Amino acid sequence: MPSRSEVSYFGAGPAPLPTFVLETAAASLLNHENQGLGLGEISHRSPTANKIIADAKTALSHLLSIPDDEYETIFMQGGGSGEFSAVLQNCVVAWVERRREKAVKELGEGKDKEVLERVRKEVQEMKVEYLVTGSWSLKASQEAARLIGPKYVDVVMDARKSDPKGKNKFGAVPELQSLSTEGRARKGYSALTYFCDNETVDGVEFPKFPSELEGNEETEAGEERIVAADMSSNFLSRTVDVKKYGIIFAGAQKNLGLPGITVVIIRKSLLKLTTSAPVAFLHALSDLLPNIIPPIVFDLATLAKNNSLYNTLPVFNLYVATLVLQSLSAKYGHKRIGGQGEISARKAEQIYGTLDKYANLYNVVPEKHARSRMNVCFRLKGGDEEAEKKFVKGAEERGLLGVKGHRSVGGIRVSNYNAVGEEAVERLCQFMVDFAEKEG
Template sequence: MPSRSDVHYFGAGPAPLPTAVLERAAGALLNYKDMGIGICEISHRSPEANQVLADAKQSLTTLLDIPDDYEILFLQSGGSGEFSAVVYHMVALWVERRRLRAEEDLRTAIADGKTEGGLEANVLARLKKEVEEELKLDYLVTGSWSLKASQEAARLVGSKHVNVALDAREANGGKFGAIPPESDWRLTPRIREGGSGSALVYYCDNETVDGVEFPSFPQCLETLPEDAVDNDPPLVVADMSSNFISRKVDVKKYAVIFGGAQKNVGNTGITIVIVHKSLLPPAARLASPDLLRQLNLPVGPVTLDWPTIAKNNSLYNTLPIFDVWVAGQVMGDLVQTFGAKKIAGQEDVSIQKAKLLYDALERYPQVYRIVPAKTVRSRMNICFRVCGGDADKEKAFLAGAEKSGLLGLKGHRSVGGIRASNYNAVPLEGAQKLAEYLESFARAQ
């Protein structure tokens, strides 16, 4: 039976965790801080649990330089749950902003005798028209996960309200693996009468299935057109589940960042959301459930309601404190390891590991074909085919890798092939060993 030190695991998620964290976790499960009970047994409302939350938030804030005007939330339901939560929240925010504007306009119009009838009825009629004609959610679809997010949005609010501003398959032979130039994106035009043209612009920063990663923040989302009236930037929402805390991020460019923990941060069970406080009460109001129902728009479950979670310090319902503790330990260790470099230190390591693997693959083009275009290759998920996708050759590759202690390399069931997930907990030694195996397998062909 192999020991933990004998293998290197490249699974896409749940992913490996640092051995040192797991060793501490084993002790914490039995007797947390000499309390005589394990961390899974303590109350989520205890002082100890609150300290776990505070420590995890502080480590994340330090790593990513998160400004004070952002809130950090811990929720359950995974990244897929946030596909829905994003829609519930951002649509309710869009509706409330439109309601306030309509109320102001119509109150004046009624007072001037330009509009007949009561204020409430006129506001509702205008909102129904605006929802019908103007409500849009922009999605940049560059892989399987952003596609699923856009499909969930369409399920919740109707496909006519979802603008797929980019479907990367259209420029890549019907398959994911490239990101077309921004000039080809079909973002909803902004409205000159104030307010965004769309309720959000959504993208997945790293696509695990297809090995595609945005090389940087999209330039077209950086600033407004020169003739725009509204000074607010586009409400950018990013799913960073699979490259979270792996590189520097300018948090200020985003309205919302979220990620499931089970790739780089911790074990399965929690999702982390970083949301700008201007989108939460008391700075912002959201449309009431009654109004949303009158407009035939969905009302989300309370456990996915960001204002509720924020108001209760992520403890509205029973949060799995052990999962938060693990994430906090991982992030705290990164703070200690890289010091003043913060997350840039981990970014350097991830680039080094990815380069080792891509260089090995590129040396043998007759054996290996890297799936995504070079300009968008993921540092986290290296996807490739062996001998043109020959089933027997790929089976032999996987069998040989397993004998060498290199596990979890089978590609996603939807696309096949080989996938080496190069998350933070994969050590440099693991990437080196895999690169050596790539070399030896190719030479044997």
């Protein structure tokens, strides 16, 4: 049986964690800080749990420079997929409430019937906008259509349509001029503009915040524009300007910790709206706009009000994340997460550099501008499955595990998360060179 030090793991998630974090956590599972009890056995309402939440928030706030007066951080369950639903529902409720409040202001108090009539009319124009650049944003848009109906879902960008190879595949982040004019015209009716910052399956990453959404904090109707981003697979890998987002979310199981914890960073003004939305008013819209009231455990305002402890939080899992956050915060100091950004970029450059050097054998799937620093997807000899099998086997023989591509797209995928050290990347690149010289 190999030891941890003999193996380098490049799986896409769950992903490797620093050994010292696992050692500390493992001891805690038996006996947390000499309490004679393990962390999985201690109440989520205990001072111990509250301290872990507070420590996680402090470290995350430091790393991402979160403006705490304007943003709330929530730890919850449900995973990235849970957020596909939660983000949609919370944003649509906020949109409805904004419209309701406006109508009350303009029509006057006590005009319930007229207010409802006006909002019902406006609802018909509402859209949720999705930039679809890969499998996960596609899934998120499909979940929106499943919940509230396809007529409300505006796919303002479908990267498959810009596939330069004409194969209708993901692999690019198109210029955002290709946002549909319909989408742009509807800004005032946009309840949400959604994108996935890093597409884990397709190896596509937004090189930076989408320029079309830059300086676009207000819709044409003078309302706050809500940009939501799925950062599940590139969370904590580079600097992020939190203020550009209404919501950022990430499942923990790549760069942060164990599965079971999801982080949501959300603008407080949004929570205020979802708190004040009267449930009876939302019910009165349900024939037009179904399924917008989130289950209580997905109601982000309720979770925030309860400091992430509305229901039982997996405190042990959060502890693992807290240890990761604290170690990053201590390691990078004033550089904050930018320090990790430098390392992530350096490792990615080394991997892509090696692949490009042997381009006769290795074919990187995404376009250069959209290459993910976290998930490096490539084919061998244009998709020769036998050669790819040989590559996977050869890698395994050297203790380089988890390099097989996602079952939906095939090929090879090397994930370059934070806990993949530079020495592991070095070993991988050496293998890729040796394999290319032998087989190329």
